[in-house]
Amino acid sequence: MEESLYIHGSDPIEQDRLSRLNDWLNQSCLAALNLDSRVHRVLDVGSGLGQFTRAMAGVLPDDAFVLGIERDARQLEKARNLAAGDPATQKLEFRQGLAEQLPLSDPEWGSFDLAHTRFVLEHVRRPEVVVRQMAAAVKPGGSVVLLDDDHANFRLWPEPPGFAILWEAYLRSYERLGNDPLVGRRLVSLLQQQGLVHIEPKLIFFGGSAGQSIFPVVAENILGILMGSREWMVSEGLITAGLFEDCIRLLDDWRKLPDATLWYGLNYAEGRKPQ
Ligand SMILES: C[S@@+](CC[C@H](N)C(=O)[O-])C[C@H]1O[C@@H](n2cnc3c(N)ncnc32)[C@H](O)[C@@H]1O
Numbered sequence: 001m002e003e004s005l006y007i008h009g010s011d012p013i014e015q016d017r018l019s020r021l022n023d024w025l026n027q028s029c030l031a032a033l034n035l036d037s038r039v040h041r042v043l044d045v046g047s048g049l050g051q052f053t054r055a056m057a058g059v060l061p062d063d064a065f066v067l068g069i070e071r072d073a074r075q076l077e078k079a080r081n082l083a084a085g086d087p088a089t090q091k092l093e094f095r096q097g098l099a100e101q102l103p104l105s106d107p108e109w110g111s112f113d114l115a116h117t118r119f120v121l122e123h124v125r126r127p128e129v130v131v132r133q134m135a136a137a138v139k140p141g142g143s144v145v146l147l148d149d150d151h152a153n154f155r156l157w158p159e160p161p162g163f164a165i166l167w168e169a170y171l172r173s174y175e176r177l178g179n180d181p182l183v184g185r186r187l188v189s190l191l192q193q194q195g196l197v198h199i200e201p202k203l204i205f206f207g208g209s210a211g212q213s214i215f216p217v218v219a220e221n222i223l224g225i226l227m228g229s230r231e232w233m234v235s236e237g238l239i240t241a242g243l244f245e246d247c248i249r250l251l252d253d254w255r256k257l258p259d260a261t262l263w264y265g266l267n268y269a270e271g272r273k274p275q
Helices: 012-033 051-058 073-083 087-091 127-137 163-176 183-193 215-228 230-235 241-254
Strands: 041-045 065-070 092-096 112-118 138-148 155-157 197-205 261-263 265-272
Touching (some): 012 051, 012 073, 012 112, 012 197, 012 215, 041 051, 041 127, 051 087, 051 092, 087 092, 112 127, 127 138, 163 241, 215 230, 215 241
Parallel strands (some): 041 065, 112 138
């Protein structure tokens, strides 16, 4: 199988960004999931640093099992280090593998109560293959939960000059990799195509404004994803290095405004496997 490329990579700066994003979003994602005591076996596909995998384990019963699947060895190593000493560790396993070819044993297929993935479908060429694997991993009556970006919904206000150009180049950089930066709008379709039923979409607020304690994290995250993709955007001719630097400088000015605001929502959809 042709492997998809993960645009953000896994160097320490990027791991730091991903970690802060987890600190910011995990409580609202956990609230949206609303896990109840009937959930015992959870699969987290593309588990990254494992912070959300652990957060799910933390609210589940002692005999629960949460399995994180991650392709990148550096992310796995960091996830295992971060999990060390957490009481939830006894319910956790991190396993190396691909979302498109889940490394499950025969008895594990069809055994999970919930299969979850967040910020992964935007980084794969064939999200439908991942969702098919997730549907096969859950038992009848089990849930598949998809959370992902629709980057066209992203709105900064007051809009920094040049931001539209920069953001468009960022979106195009996903497409050059064969990935879909708008996959969030397709989540219901992806579930429906794999035969899931009782599908419910939601939006999780994923923004903030100057003056909120979270705002520096919000602003750093935007700068972080753009800076991390700079080489790829410039080498692909999507933006010149000079224009990139100008736009980043104006974005840096924007974050110092007293009314700087990011309006954004994380798309969420949940479906059930028929009994
Ligand atoms: C943006 S991070 C999100 C991590 C985690 N789900 C979270 O929400 O914090 C995406 C992760 O998916 C992993 N990934 C990307 N493509 C993958 C694939 N095809 N199979 C397994 N993991 C993949 C990346 O290595 C990265 O750790």
